[in-house]
Amino acid sequence: MTPPDDATAPVRHPDAPAPGELLGAHYAHCFGCGDAQPHGLMLQARAAEGVAITAEFTVKPEHQGAPGLAHGGVLATALDETLGSLNWLLRVIAVTGRLETDFVRPVPVDTVLHLEAEVTAVAGRKIYSTAVGRIGGPDGEIAVRADGLFIEVKVDHFIDNGRPEEIQAAMSDPDQVRRARAFEVNP
Numbered sequence: 075m076t077p078p079d080d081a082t083a084p085v086r087h088p089d090a091p092a093p094g095e096l097l098g099a100h101y102a103h104c105f106g107c108g109d110a111q112p113h114g115l116m117l118q119a120r121a122a123e124g125v126a127i128t129a130e131f132t133v134k135p136e137h138q139g140a141p142g143l144a145h146g147g148v149l150a151t152a153l154d155e156t157l158g159s160l161n162w163l164l165r166v167i168a169v170t171g172r173l174e175t176d177f178v179r180p181v182p183v184d185t186v187l188h189l190e191a192e193v194t195a196v197a198g199r200k201i202y203s204t205a206v207g208r209i210g211g212p213d214g215e216i217a218v219r220a221d222g223l224f225i226e227v228k229v230d231h232f233i234d235n236g237r238p239e240e241i242q243a244a245m246s247d248p249d250q251v252r253r254a255r256a257f258e259v260n261p
């Protein structure tokens with residue numbers, strides 16, 4: 075997870091959403107951010123300065139692992155989604171290759187997890203990023219941390235591997251922006 079010596083600093087795409095702007099769901103059925111996914115996390119990410127994102131996720135009863143506490147895998151999903159959203163600021167299509175998580179404190183149901191993430195380096199197709207999740211407010215104590223390694227892919231990654239029903243449905247969406255964002259492509 076350490077960038078190689080020839081890694082470079084990430085470059086924010088000129089058309090990236092302005093700092094403070096909500097990114098919105100990239101795909102309505104996404105488990106991380108989709109607004110048509112009732113079982114999902116409905117995570118809301120917002121562009122920050124540089125190649126950085128803030129996001130919020132409210133832990134609901136359906137996200138429990140132990141009684142009254144968030145499931146660690148659900149928290150890892152929130153971190154993965156937040157880190158994945160960073161690639162929208164680079165306007166690069168990428169998937170998670172590796173995700174390393176530290177669970178520092180238990181996160182109770184009804185807690186708002188305040189996430190911050192940034193891309194730290196880019197090397198060829200590899201995008202290195204890091205995130206923390208805080209509880210008790212945006213400046214609260216760190217409950218979770220993650221480092222991500224995303225790998226740039228072509229849109230064919232989804233078209234060749236996704237279930238045909240969903241691929242067809244996403245490609246036939248009459249809304250051009252939604253159609254493009256389902257595959258994380260710059261519309």
Ligand SMILES: CCCCCCCCCC(=O)SCCNC(=O)CCNC(=O)[C@H](O)C(C)(C)COP(=O)(O)OP(=O)(O)OC[C@H]1O[C@@H](n2cnc3c(N)ncnc32)[C@H](O)[C@@H]1OP(=O)(O)O
Binds near residue numbers: 157
């Ligand atoms: C607004 C948009 C918001 C989007 C939010 C989405 C958030 C959610 C994101 C996800 O969860 S994505 C879903 C979970 N991930 C996957 O399903 C990916 C499954 N894995 C694959 O499809 C392939 O393994 C992958 C595309 C990642 C890599 O296969 P490739 O054949 O294209 O890559 P290749 O093996 O040639 O490796 C390219 C480079 O990446 C490195 N690499 C690949 N996988 C790695 C890995 N797992 N760990 C470390 N390094 C890895 C590899 O060593 C190599 O480094 P070098 O260029 O230095 O040689």
